[in-house]
Amino acid sequence: MTHFVDRRLNPKGKSLANRQRFLRRARAQIREAVQKSLKDSAVADIGKERKIKISTKGTSEPRFRLDPRASGERDFVLPGNKEFTPGDTIEKPKSGSGGAGKEASDSGEGEDDFEFTMTQEEVLDIFFEDLELPNLVRTTLKETPNKQWKRAGITTSGSPTQINLVRTMRNSFGRRLALKRPTTADITALEAELDAAERADPVDVEKIAALKENLARAISKRKWVGFIDPIDVRFNAFTEQPTPTSQAVMFCLMDVSGSMGEREKDLAKRFYMLLHLFLKRRYKKVDVVFIRHTHDAQEVNEQEFFYSRQSGGTIVSTALDKMLEIQKERYATADWNIYAAQASDGYTQSGDARHCVDMLNELVMPLCQYYAYIEILDEREMEVFASEESGAELWRAYRTVAAEWPNFATKRIAKPADIFPVFHELFKKAEVSA
Amino acid sequence: MSDYLFTDSEWDFATVERTYKAIEDIALNDLGLDVYPNQIEIISSEQMLDAYSSIAMPLMYNHWSFGKMFAREEALYRLGYSALAYEVVINSSPCISYLLEENTMTMQALVMAHAAFGHNHFFKNNYLFRQWTNAEGIMDYLAFAKRYIAACEERYGRDEVEAVLDSAHALMEQGVFRYRRPPRPSKGRIEEKRRRRAEYEQEAYSELWRTLPAGIEPPAAPLTPDPEDEFSGDMKLPEENLLYFLEKNSPSLKAWQRETLRIVRNLAQYFYPQRQLKVMNEGCATFVHYTIMNLLYERGRITEGSWLEFMHSHTSVVFQPEFQDRRYSGFNPYALGYGMMADIRRICEKPTPEDRDWFPEFAGKGDWMGTLKDAWANYRDESFIEQFLSPMLMRDFRLFGLHDEASASTFKVSAIHNEEGYRDVRSMLARQYDVGSADPNIQVSGADLKGNRTLFLSHDMHRGIPLHNQTKELVLAHVERLWGHDVKLEARAA
Numbered sequence: 014m015t016h017f018v019d020r021r022l023n024p025k026g027k028s029l030a031n032r033q034r035f036l037r038r039a040r041a042q043i044r045e046a047v048q049k050s051l052k053d054s055a056v057a058d059i060g061k062e063r064k065i066k067i068s069t070k071g072t073s074e075p076r077f078r079l080d081p082r083a084s085g086e087r088d089f090v091l092p093g094n095k096e097f098t099p100g101d102t103i104e105k106p107k108s109g110s111g112g113a114g115k116e117a118s119d120s121g122e123g124e125d126d127f128e129f130t131m132t133q134e135e136v137l138d139i140f141f142e143d144l145e146l147p148n149l150v151r152t153t154l155k156e157t158p159n160k161q162w163k164r165a166g167i168t169t170s171g172s173p174t175q176i177n178l179v180r181t182m183r184n185s186f187g188r189r190l191a192l193k194r195p196t197t198a199d200i201t202a203l204e205a206e207l208d209a210a211e212r213a214d215p216v217d218v219e220k221i222a223a224l225k226e227n228l229a230r231a232i233s234k235r236k237w238v239g240f241i242d243p244i245d246v247r248f249n250a251f252t253e254q255p256t257p258t259s260q261a262v263m264f265c266l267m268d269v270s271g272s273m274g275e276r277e278k279d280l281a282k283r284f285y286m287l288l289h290l291f292l293k294r295r296y297k298k299v300d301v302v303f304i305r306h307t308h309d310a311q312e313v314n315e316q317e318f319f320y321s322r323q324s325g326g327t328i329v330s331t332a333l334d335k336m337l338e339i340q341k342e343r344y345a346t347a348d349w350n351i352y353a354a355q356a357s358d359g360y361t362q363s364g365d366a367r368h369c370v371d372m373l374n375e376l377v378m379p380l381c382q383y384y385a386y387i388e389i390l391d392e393r394e395m396e397v398f399a400s401e402e403s404g405a406e407l408w409r410a411y412r413t414v415a416a417e418w419p420n421f422a423t424k425r426i427a428k429p430a431d432i433f434p435v436f437h438e439l440f441k442k443a444e445v446s447a
Numbered sequence: 448m449s450d451y452l453f454t455d456s457e458w459d460f461a462t463v464e465r466t467y468k469a470i471e472d473i474a475l476n477d478l479g480l481d482v483y484p485n486q487i488e489i490i491s492s493e494q495m496l497d498a499y500s501s502i503a504m505p506l507m508y509n510h511w512s513f514g515k516m517f518a519r520e521e522a523l524y525r526l527g528y529s530a531l532a533y534e535v536v537i538n539s540s541p542c543i544s545y546l547l548e549e550n551t552m553t554m555q556a557l558v559m560a561h562a563a564f565g566h567n568h569f570f571k572n573n574y575l576f577r578q579w580t581n582a583e584g585i586m587d588y589l590a591f592a593k594r595y596i597a598a599c600e601e602r603y604g605r606d607e608v609e610a611v612l613d614s615a616h617a618l619m620e621q622g623v624f625r626y627r628r629p630p631r632p633s634k635g636r637i638e639e640k641r642r643r644r645a646e647y648e649q650e651a652y653s654e655l656w657r658t659l660p661a662g663i664e665p666p667a668a669p670l671t672p673d674p675e676d677e678f679s680g681d682m683k684l685p686e687e688n689l690l691y692f693l694e695k696n697s698p699s700l701k702a703w704q705r706e707t708l709r710i711v712r713n714l715a716q717y718f719y720p721q722r723q724l725k726v727m728n729e730g731c732a733t734f735v736h737y738t739i740m741n742l743l744y745e746r747g748r749i750t751e752g753s754w755l756e757f758m759h760s761h762t763s764v765v766f767q768p769e770f771q772d773r774r775y776s777g778f779n780p781y782a783l784g785y786g787m788m789a790d791i792r793r794i795c796e797k798p799t800p801e802d803r804d805w806f807p808e809f810a811g812k813g814d815w816m817g818t819l820k821d822a823w824a825n826y827r828d829e830s831f832i833e834q835f836l837s838p839m840l841m842r843d844f845r846l847f848g849l850h851d852e853a854s855a856s857t858f859k860v861s862a863i864h865n866e867e868g869y870r871d872v873r874s875m876l877a878r879q880y881d882v883g884s885a886d887p888n889i890q891v892s893g894a895d896l897k898g899n900r901t902l903f904l905s906h907d908m909h910r911g912i913p914l915h916n917q918t919k920e921l922v923l924a925h926v927e928r929l930w931g932h933d934v935k936l937e938a939r940a941a
Contacts, residue, residue: 016541017460017467018488021548027497028517034609035514064522074512075617075921077887077914085911086852090876092778093769094847094863102857103849129518130525 035072036135042067043131047139066128140433141291160253171248184245194238195231203228261350261382262300263292264336267318268357270307270327277389280426281356282319284387287436288354289315302339308362310335329361329407330368337376346380353377354385359405366410373411378418385439386411386423395427452748456551456756463487466556467563469748473739474564478816480735482567483582484541487559491548496520498535498545505537506589508596508710510612536562538570538721540582553753557760560739565732572824573727575720585717592710599703611704614925615690615711621889622690622708622715685890685905689926690715692891698900699931708929723882726828730784734819737761737785767844783844787831790840791818801838828880836873838864848875853912884909892937900932907939914938 036043046065081087097103167180207224210217265285269278285303292299303318304310307325310332336353344351361369378384388408404412408423415421424435452466467487474480490498500517501507537543544562546555570576581588600608615622686692690712694705721728740761744754767782768774794802795815803810809818822831847863848871862868862875878884892905904926906914919936926934 016486017464018486019460020488020490020494020545023490023494027494028500028514030509031500031511031514032517033514034509034511034605035518038511038609039515072511072515073921074613075918075925076620077889077922078918079885079887079912080915081851081912082853083913083916084853085908085913086850087910087912088848088850088861088875089879090846090848090872091770092767092844092846093771093775094845095769097847097860097863099860099862099868101860103860104857105851105855129522 036131039067039072040139042072044139044142047131047136064128065131137290137294140287141294160255162251163254165250165252167247168250169244169247171250175248175251177247177249180247181241181245184247185241188242188245189238189240192238193234194240195235200228200231200235203231259296259350260298260300260348261292261296261352262302262340262344263288264302264304264339264351264353265289265318266310266332266336266353266355267303267305268307268327268329268332269305269323271324272327272360273358273389276391277358280389280429280432281387283429284356284426284432284436285354286319287432291436291440300344302336304332304335304339306332306335312339327361328365329355329357330365330372333369333372333377337372340380350382351380352383352385353381354387356387356389357407359388359390359407361407363406366406369407370410370414373414373421374417378414378421382420384418384421386421387435388423388425390425390427392427395425450747451750452556452743453552453753454750456553458550458552458555462552463555463559466552467559469743470556470560470564470739473742474560474568474735477742478735478738479820480564480568481571482542482564483539483571485563485567486541486543487563488543488545489548490545492524495535495545495547496524504589505543506586506593508593508612509600510616511609512616534558534562536566537585538566538576538580538582539585542567542570542582551756553749553756554760556743556749556753557736557740557757561732561736564739565735566728568735569724569728569731569823572820573720573724573827574825575724575827579720580717588713592714595706595710599707603703608707610928611707612711614928615708617922617925618689618693618929619711619715620886622688622712623719624688624691624716625719625883626687685892687888687890688712689889689891689904693926693929696894697930698896700929704929719882720827723827723829723880725780726778726784726787726880727823727826727831728784729780730786730788731819731823733761733765733781733785734788737789769845786840786843787835787837788819788822790837791815791822791835794837799839805837806835829877829882832880833873833877836876838869841869841872846872846876848872887914889936900930902926902930902932902934904934904936905939906936911940 043065046067167177203224207221207228210221210224265288267278267281267285273281289301292301301315303313303315305313305318305323306327306329307323308328308331309325312335313321332355340346340351373384388404404425408425411421411423415423422439424439426432426435452469453462467485474482496517498505499520500513507513534547535545542563544559544566546558550558570582576582596608596612690708693700694708694712697705700708740749740754740757743749744751749757765779765782765785767779767786791809792815794806794810795813795818796811798806798810812818822835826834841864845864848861848868849858850861851858862871864872888907888909890905890907891902893903895901895903914936923934923936
């Protein structure tokens, strides 16, 4: 007796639960590794599946092992003797690798680091763990709030597609039992009896008549006690429920002027890429507006923002103007949470910084839930401007804004490795709000 | 008219079934194998990886270490460092063999001969498997284990359960009975227990419990006292099975934690024979598939092309790299096991005078299948090598023995494949396969139950080899977690 079973169609991912447990277990190491791998990946690759190499610390599975290198003696056999005769000696291998070495260390060695692949989902989960948009509030319900269909029990009326068969048949069965509806089997039995009576030799007319009447009554009863009656039918009921939404818009302002070198632009783009992924992933209803500026600001699409090149002078305030213009046109403060992130190298036309500060204080900050300013320096500058106080023109100017508005944050980035910590700090989950 | 079972490399269920019948005919009638009923399942490569990562069992409780194994295997597979196994076979009745869907028809035939008849015969007949594992019950037990662990996770939290499993896994190798049979309740008692459990579940079940708000729990199952499970107060010392000891005597474990230890211990015990039978198990399966495939070819049931494909894969399976080779990573159990078994056949059929000297009981007697079946049934790796490794094979493998003293900077060649060395080399190799001396010998030597509850373990050093220091500390931390109080490990020179 042999069974052949085709298991290929069985649900996949049987080990998913184990995998999640493992990722959870190795969280700390994985996060470290993910950040490291982020450092040297290209802008476009940030959200991709990636190979992660972690140390086995924390996920080691220790067992009692013998350590024949420490002391003691032992014998072992190897295959492939070519030149040895008894009494010869062989140099012990230094450590780990190579022919006899492997054999010699079979019992003492720990596990190596190991490498595995994480999906995009898993990588991003780890990226954005514990992050959120600060100060997000539920904005007023708009006229057409989001609605969701929810189950609302069972009703007696509805559309045929929503018939609840189980309930309907249960009712029908109960009613048929209660009203003693003859079954088809009852009818056939009666018919057979009648048939037999008609064939019987001395024909019993009375019995035939009685049977006929019974049969007729049963048939008519079947007619008036229907198999399914309209009163049996039940429908699944659904109701619409409005769900409050929190809408948010993120303005991404980036300086792409000549003073921003390729390196600076790359850093800024990486920052925004991360921001963009974070918003797309965490919030269903977040609009992102990309504004890039030189001496003149433009709204561009995602593609252009991240991948196209442009150059020119620098007037930061143009970007703020553009942002205010778009906000007035499309994002009323009553309905939208407004966020902005600005990246720049800190240089602007002389006098413009003052102008920016005024705009921020008077026009922009009253609208914004949160405003993050990221200044991109080169590493040499980072050393010069070690303290928070010193910095380029824009930095010093913005410091005064930060002093006034608690929801205004300034950070500096000099190398790819800084991006993640800075990002994390800017969007850290507020502990009180939880 | 050709009598080929198949001529194409593509397979379908009809062909597989037809081929299975042909193989079965040879296995049962020509070779006289004795097997459990077979169940053959076709799986995809991802499912094969799944199977790997839950120690090749189709059902397994969840634990992160299996996820880690899966991640590692998957990475190796994707990078092309390791090919997937062609098959996985489970020692159960019916005997379940997994075939990979990507195999060609020739490979499916090879794998069926290998797993469904080779391994299967070995599982059913070897004395270790017969004595120590319960092929009929294993699937039910695994299903129970999975449910139980999942229920514990729900009730006590995933972290709690994970901690106990971590600690239990660390002691898995010390969780087996080596020298005496595990105390096993009789079949009747198991039935009785199962009935009581089912009865309790029925009584305790109430639709109402499902409507309770989260956080409120139905009353826990009462601990039905079981005279054989109970801690009787007198510990039988020394005790080699650490998990058993902790399960019965640990002062700090709760009932579900004890049951969890028992599950891990039972699994360890189930797998213990496999560790002692690597060479023989693979050797038997490889020898059987080799013999069957060749008979199929001789009888014109498979084409020459298919036979060549089979030979190609067979020779790479039984390839033994030499010790200086980069590919060398210890003895290949397939090579050694198959080599010895093919050698036994040769000695039975065409012995040399040397073989007649060494193996007078069966050399030249012709009944190779009888000799092999006897070996498969009554030996384990260590005794099999000690008994059957022939000088000819030692020469073929060019075996040589090394003596290693930790204090010396060199290994000393102590014996090689020559007249004076055969017996030494053979004994040394046999010793190498003695799981009892390869595993550290750790026992519970005492517990200060009236005082500060310190648990005393002892390690009897074999030939002066100590425990690896770092891992020792880590494992001891796990023992302390299970025991709940201090644990001291003392090394004793044996």
